[in-house]
Structures are given as C-alpha cells and as structure tokens.
Amino acid sequence: MRVDTGDSGSGGGSSQEKSLWAKANNIYPQSISGTFRNIKWALMVVTLGVYYFLPFVRWDRGPNAPDQAVLIDFPSRRFYFFFIEIWPQEVYYLTGLLIIAAMTLFLMNAVAGRIWCGYLCWQTVWTDLFYAVENWVEGSRRDRLMKEKQGWTFRRVREKAVKHFIWLLIAWWTGGAWVLYFSDAPTLVKDLATFQAPFVAYLWIGILTFTTYIFAGFGREQVCIYMCPWPRIQASLTDEWALNIEYRTDRGEPRGSLKKMKELAAKGEPSGDCIDCGQCIAVCPTGTDIRNGVQLSCIQCGLCIDACDAVMKKIGKPTGLIAYDTDININRRRQGLHDIYKLVRPRTLIYVAIILAVSGFMVFTFSTRSMSGMNVLHDRNPLYVQLSEGGVRNGFTVRMLNKHTEPGEFVLSVEGIDGLKIEAIGVEGTENGNPVVSVDRDTTREVRVLVFSPKGLQLGQSTPITFRLVSKADGETTTVNDYFKAP
C-alpha cells in the first residue's frame, strides 16, 4: 500500500487550483523489527535514561557543597558536573564544550550522514517513543488506517483518550525531569508533590509538558521538515564520500512486482530487485520514499533498511537493497568497478583535529586552574596621593576568590619597589607586615588595599609592581601585575 507522502504539496481543492499552502498528511508508520530498530531502542533507553535519572545521581563534594552530580545552581551561580565546579567567570568552558559538540556533530555528518537526526535527536527519540505508545494503544498501522476510515466509534474515542493521557504523562515527566537539573532533585520532587515548590518550577514543567506533547505528539516530522535548521545546514556540510542510507538503484531498478520481474528475468531483460512493495515508505516515520534518493525529509533512521531486508529475505534475495552507501559506489558498481570508501578525508581530519585541540586545551586549563584567585583594580581617581611626609600612596580594589569548600586565609603582598608597604582596610591580621585576609568558603571578598612608597624615594610616573596572593592552606599562589603611579 502506498501513501501520498505529501511532499509535492498540491494542497486541497481541485487539481487545477494551485495552493501556496501544503496540507500535512497523517503518517501511520508501521512497526518493524530488525537491527536498526534494536539500535534505536537501545539508544532510546540510554538517552532517555540519562535524561530522566541523571538528576538523582549523587556526588560527594564535602560537607558544604551540594551532592547532586549534575546541578545548575542559578541562585548561587555555580554549575556542578561530577568533579567539575564552574564559576560564572569560567563560562568559557561551556564555549569549549559547545565547540566540541558542534564538531562532533559535523564529524558524524561527514562519516555517516544524519546520525544525529536518525538516532539521537530529542525530536526523533521522543517522537519514536510517542509512536510506540500509539502503536501499543491503537494497534498496528493497518488497524489505525482502518479505524480512521471507520470514523468515530466509542472504542476509537477511548483509545485516543488513553493515548493522549499516556503522551501527556510522558510529556509531564519530561518537563519534571528538566527542572530537577536546577535544584536538589529529591527535595524538589518532595516539594513538587506537596505543592511547596516555587512557582517557576511548575511553570517550566508546564511549558516543557506543552512543548513535548505538541512536538512529539503532533509536530513529529513537520518539525524536521519545516522547523529544524539542521537538515539545511548538514546538506551544505556533507560531501559525496559521506555514507548515507541509500536505495541502491544499481540493484533495485527497474522496479516492479515480483511477478513482472520474474517475467522480465525469464526474457533475459534487465530486472531489479525492488518489488515495489512500499514497505520502506510504510515504516518511515517521516513518510519519505527513500528510493527518490537522499532528501531533506529523510532523517536516516535506518528503519527502511530493516523493512527492506525483511522483504528481501522473504523473496530469497540478498539483503542490503537499502543500506549505508554512497552515490559514488552505486555508480562505480554500474560500471563494474569495486566499492571504495574514504573515511580519511580533509574534512574528517580537520574535525578530529579541532575536537582534539579544543578538548586538550580544556583539559589542560582545567587541570591547571587554581582554587583561589585575585583581581586587582587600580584607583582611577586619584591615581596617586602625595603624603605629608613625602611618600606616595596608591589605592587598589582587590577581589579575592576562594573556591575551596572551607574558609581560607590568604597573605597579600606586593613587590617591585624596595620598601613598599601594604595595608588592607578592615583587615586586622598581618604576617611579616602583609595583611592576612580571610575569605569565606566558595565565595569572593573585596578589600580596599593601600600601597605606600617609602618617603624620599624618587619614582617615575609609573613603576611595575606585582601583587602576590598566597593561600595559607595549600600555598597556592596567584600573582597579578599592576603599576605604582607617582607624580
């Protein structure tokens, strides 16, 4: 049975009247079993499992820090990811992560087409899950088409109600899991259940319930075809060497019914392996005819491969009429040449190189990043103050960071000119004349610091000096260069 795929977009009305609007045709994908279906089930379990359960994973960070493995803590401006803790000023790590993500996507595309679209994209995964529910509640493709024809019966209303209820339940759980990433999950679950949670949590659950329900339940392939930019972008990133799910025209054409093909073969005329059964279209979640070649609406999920292989086995032909292949190989086989594959190409090498470089840089900066730090700001007005005894004073605003989970003490000193004296306003303790600043755990402290030149010393207008902050706990040192200004 063939279904109008709707991509010609002739719309309603008479055939003579052209429409600028395309009607979205209902798609009733047939369930199928096979290798790719199993891969998709496995990936669905992994991806959804990670998404739904990750907030509940615990990670011990000591007594004063949250023990949630992955937590985006907006109120205290921290991002926790297992052993990693990111402060707002370190958000460039996120940039690195995004670059790696983008390059991985490009690399997947250069190696084997739309792997992301077909197996990993949330639109695909959730739509797949929603289709599975539909198939379970309303029956197979054949049943669903039949019920559609029969119109509204009590049974159909009941089934639809059950289906939408389950969809909404999944959507609600999806929204619920989302907010758990932003607060302590077990506490929030309890608060949500007892209606003690903040309004914004319910609001976000509502928003994500709505979007999941709409996109996975109704948007489906329309999201991929009309809303998503990636099919367009990936088409310009791919090349002729990238593997794609292809209908092997060299083997399949000319297509026709099994009977007709047998007749042709008997007469010694060319006959293809494709028996035009339409199974590849029937299982397709976007209603695409793969036999028209790689196209925008094809998300390359591999289900048509499973469908076609099943048919080929039944009619005693070798499998792989639809398979991961390239147009180059299809043409080469037509000319009697052997297949060639080129995995190592400039674009794959460049993507791998960028991924390695960025992740190497991130690992390096991350492993060498300090647990304390300091920012120094020289007073702008006045740049210097002349003192009655003949010395000069410069004022600085110094902000010290303590990323440790315990309060820490830091010795602030300055060097560069012999006899410089340093004083921090509001700081009592000193060590060898240098102020000892205590900074609370996991926070910053700003102090005003005065630096005095010895009296009688003739200084140029600007002399380089260095501030040094030494953590008393572990000796970690931060230095910042600045200038001492004088008349």
Added chain:
Amino acid sequence: MAERHIDELSGTETTGHEWDGLRELNTPLPRWWLWIFYVTIVWSILYWIAYPAWPMVSSYTKGMFAYSAREEGLKAFEAGKAARAEVGGALQNASLDQIQSTPALLEFAQGQGKASFGDNCAPCHGLGATGGPGYPNLNDDDWMWGGTLDDIYTTLQYGIRSGHDDARDSGITGMTAFGADGILETDQIASVVNYVRSLSGLETDSGLDLAAGQTLFIDNCSACHGEDGKGMLELGAPNLTDGIWLYGSSPAAMIETVTNGRKGVMPAWSGRLDDVTVKSLAVYVHNLGGGK
C-alpha cells in the same frame, strides 16, 4: 493564471508569476504555519486589550491591567528605600567605630557615602576627593582639623567658618592678614616666607636672612602654628613642615597667604543631610586612605 506550470528542471510547480521569462517555484509552507500566523494576530489584539497600546489625542489606551512601567519603577524605588531604611536604622544607632568594625555596616556606609559624596562634596573636593587649590585633598594624611572618624564627622556636621554655632573656627577669625592689616611690612613678609619654606625643605632665597625670618615667625606665627611650625589642630593651623600646601607652595602663593590671610569655608551639613548620610560620609572620607 489558471494553467498549471511545472518547472522542467526541478519538476516543481511554479506560482504562475512570470517576469521576463523568469518563474517562481512554488514550495508551499505547511498550512499549520499559516494558522500560527493567525494566532499571533489574535494574540496581538489580546495584547492591545490587556496592555497600554494605542496613543490617543491627549492620553493612551490604558489596557485592562492598567500596567505602567513608570509605576513599577517607582514601586521598585520605594522598595529599595525601604530596604535601605533597615540598614540605615542600624547605622543610626551604631557608633562610628562600630560601623568601621562591622563589615555589613561598613559596606553599606561606604556605598551610601560614595553616592552622597558625588552629590554633595564633589563640586569642591572633586569626584576622587583630590581637591584643588583652597579645597583640601581628602585622600592624603594631612588634616587641618583632625583626621579621626570623630573629627571628620564633626567637621562634616558643622562645617568650617560656616556660620553654624558649633562650626570649626566659629568666630571666623581665619588666618590673620599680616600684610593687609599692617602688621608686617612687605620685606618682613618675604623674610618670614623664606624661613617657612626652609621648614619643609623647599627652595629658599639665599639673599635673605633665615635667622631674621625665624625671629619674625616666632613673634607672629608661632601662636597658632607652634614654634616648630607643626601647626595646631585645635585652631585649624596647618603643619608648615610637611609637603602638603593647601594654597600652593610657590613663593608668590605663600606671600599672598601671609599678606591677605586665608578664611577657607566648608558648609555645615547637619541641617541639609540626615545623620545617617553624614555618618556614612565620615566613614567614606576616613576610608579614602588618609584617616587617622
């Protein structure tokens, strides 16, 4: 128009529009997209009803919720004031030393002091409190009327020669005009100025007798500035041995000072600013770096 026309190369139907033989391919948008467009139109109409939207002759449509960004801003302003009042109350009751030693109060006083300094003090003392000729630099450690927290607070409250009964030098004597009042002759003034310059290591005129200048200084100036020239805080008489010169350290400027005297004025702030603000200013000025 009615004819269907299929583009040969792409096999796609065209819209039927033709211009110089060029045709436009018809790649239709899904109809639900059109419906979303209609929904946004409906939404915008609801928005007009709910919120201020259309300008009228002398006013505008207020909307159902009578929302006003200005009112919201004023509310936030009042809320900020109320929030400040809480810490402000704590400042009111705290002593200056308590403020200085309590980080939360200190931070608040510093912030408020900085803002009020910009509004009230900067016109004379400069935004960075560096002052200028006749207006002291508040960053340095030279204080004519004392640089402790209490001294600064008193000066701020009552001012200097401000006319307030409790002002510094409330009798408004200032520095005597030795030349104008005929106490010293011109050459005597040059001689005493030369001596005063020697006190702080400024360049002196070798043609003038330092000993004679010293005698003149002890006779005329030491009553206020002290025999050693180190000044007297009680009288607001500056230290003449240090490197800070409010009215300039050139011989001409110093001769001008001795001839015509000086009567610098600072207004009293106790009647103009509330006590919390004055306290904050005292703390802020003290912490500029020169406070004693």
